[in-house]
Amino acid sequence: MTIPTTPPPAHPWKTLLRVGSPRATRAMLLAFVLMLWLGFALATQVRQTSTQGLSTLREDELVRLLENVQRDNVRLAAEQQALQAERDKLVSGQESTAEARAAIQQRIDTLGILTGTLPAKGPGIELTISDPKGAVTAPLLLDAVEELRDAGAEAIQIDDVRVVASTYFTDGGTGVVSLSGTRLTAPYVIRAIGDPNTLAAAMEIPGGVSDTMRQASASMTSTRPNVVRVDALQTIPPARYARPVPTPSGVAS
Amino acid sequence: MIPLVGLLAGIIVGVFVRPDVPLWMQPYLPIAVIAALDAVLGGIRAVLDGIFSDKVFVISFLSNVVVAAFIVFLGDKLGVGGQLSTGVVVVLGIRIFSNVASIRRHLFHA
Numbered sequence: 001m002t003i004p005t006t007p008p009p010a011h012p013w014k015t016l017l018r019v020g021s022p023r024a025t026r027a028m029l030l031a032f033v034l035m036l037w038l039g040f041a042l043a044t045q046v047r048q049t050s051t052q053g054l055s056t057l058r059e060d061e062l063v064r065l066l067e068n069v070q071r072d073n074v075r076l077a078a079e080q081q082a083l084q085a086e087r088d089k090l091v092s093g094q095e096s097t098a099e100a101r102a103a104i105q106q107r108i109d110t111l112g113i114l115t116g117t118l119p120a121k122g123p124g125i126e127l128t129i130s131d132p133k134g135a136v137t138a139p140l141l142l143d144a145v146e147e148l149r150d151a152g153a154e155a156i157q158i159d160d161v162r163v164v165a166s167t168y169f170t171d172g173g174t175g176v177v178s179l180s181g182t183r184l185t186a187p188y189v190i191r192a193i194g195d196p197n198t199l200a201a202a203m204e205i206p207g208g209v210s211d212t213m214r215q216a217s218a219s220m221t222s223t224r225p226n227v228v229r230v231d232a233l234q235t236i237p238p239a240r241y242a243r244p245v246p247t248p249s250g251v252a253s
Numbered sequence: 254m255i256p257l258v259g260l261l262a263g264i265i266v267g268v269f270v271r272p273d274v275p276l277w278m279q280p281y282l283p284i285a286v287i288a289a290l291d292a293v294l295g296g297i298r299a300v301l302d303g304i305f306s307d308k309v310f311v312i313s314f315l316s317n318v319v320v321a322a323f324i325v326f327l328g329d330k331l332g333v334g335g336q337l338s339t340g341v342v343v344v345l346g347i348r349i350f351s352n353v354a355s356i357r358r359h360l361f362h363a
Contacts, residue, residue, distance in 0.1 A: 012301050012359045027307025032259040034314050038289045039263020045282050047267070048274050058280065058334055 113155050116162035116234030120155040124193035124228035125200050128221050131186035134175020135216040141177060142169050144190060144209045151202035153192040155230040159184050162232040196224045256293075280329060281322040284341055288321035289314060291345045294352035301359035321345070 054062065112118030127144070129136060145163055148156055156163040161179045170178045177184050192199055200222055203209050213220045274282055292314040299305040321341050328337025357363065 015300060015303070016297070016360075025307065027311055028255055030311045031256050031307065031314075034289070034311065035256040035259030035293070036263040036266075038286065038293065039260040039265075040267040041263075041282060041286050041289070043264045043267025044272055044274060045286055047271060048279070048282070058329070060332070060335065 114164075115236055116155075116164040116232075117236060119229070119231035119233065120193055121227050121229045121231075122154075122193045123196050123226070124153070124191065124224075124230075125196050125203075126223045126225055126228060127188075127190040127192075127203065128223075129186070129188040129190070129213060129218055130221075131175065131188070131218040133217050134186070136175070136177060136186065136188065136213070136218050137216075138169035138171045138177050140209075140212060140216065140218075141179075141184075141188065141190075143212065144203075147202050147209050148190070148192045148194070148199060151194060151198045153194040153199060155193045156190065157230045157232045158188055158190050160232050162230065162234045164234050191228050191230055193228050193230055200224065280334065280338070281325055284321045284325050284338055285318045287342055287345045287349075288317040291348050291352070292317040294349055294356065298352045298355045298359075301356060 054065070057065070109118065113120045129144075141158065145156060145158075158179055159182075161167070161182050161184070163179075167180050170181075172178050172183065175186065177188075203220070203222055210220050292310070295313060296305065296310040299309070324341050325334060325338050328334040331337075
């Protein structure tokens with residue numbers, strides 16, 4: 001079956017053509033079939049490669065891929081957990097900060113109104129005591145203040161002096177009353193913030209402040225403005241001796 | 254001519270039929286194709302060297318394909334399929350290059 005080829009200078013191109021020329025031999029047919037198979041396989045493989053997914057990968061490659069995916073999964077899950085925890089912490093921290101701030105502000109407001117360092121406004125009554133004969137004494141005014149406090153007044157001021165825990169009344173002779181060292185002049189104006197009905201009723205009870213004032217030939221009128229302003233302020237000197245005892249629960253609200 | 258016609262016909266059939274390669278054959282087909290290419294180029298070279306034989310061509314073609322596929326199969330069984338495929342491709346690639354170089358020298362005298 002060896003093709004008798006004329007030694008060397010036979011033209012190579014012609015040789016190729018001669019070999020390829022159709023001859024009805026069995027080998028030629030086989031070669032044709034083989035080449036047919038090669039072309040077919042080539043085209044198929046090219047197409048397969050361009051469309052292949054995971055299904056053509058080898059077992060070890062698949063295992064490696066799977067391991068990669070699992071490792072990534074674990075890493076990402078841990079990262080997600082950490083970030084979630086951080087987020088929760090931040091959110092709750094923000095909330096608790098805001099809550100603490102609100103609680104502290106409320107406390108400051110309450111204490112400020114109580115100690116007279118903050119101006120206050122709200123419903124209440126305004127009492128005007130005219131005293132033409134100078135009959136109003138410190139005990140009388142003190143009675144009025146105590147009565148107002150009993151009736152639930154939250155902030156009280158007489159003329160331009162705020163009435164607080166350390167306020168004191170002194171008599172300075174006929175018709176002269178001093179409040180915490182400030183001399184008051186008639187007519188005395190008492191402004192109190194609280195439930196207006198309760199406060200007014202407390203002033204009018206028989207044998208109460210109003211009656212006593214009338215017996216002392218002073219007269220008292222009360223009005224109920226929509227908004228009573230108690231805007232006289234009191235300065236508090238820092239405590240020199242008293243120190244707060246820390247409560248075990250921390251911030252008491 | 255005939256073999257070239259066969260190659261083109263095979264490509265056309267493959268393009269139009271779009272067959273699915275069976276799963277068990279998928280690792281071996283690319284290696285088999287490379288081996289067949291090597292055989293074809295070796296055949297062309299033999300023609301130009303004046304020592305071509307139809308029988309040798311057919312047998313070398315088939316044995317190339319079978320041996321290449323078998324080596325890969327064995328590699329898969331031994332757990333070194335990937336590396337062995339690479340090795341086969343490298344060897345066949347070198348042979349293809351040397352065959353092509355020989356053919357080129359014959360045809361272009363360069």
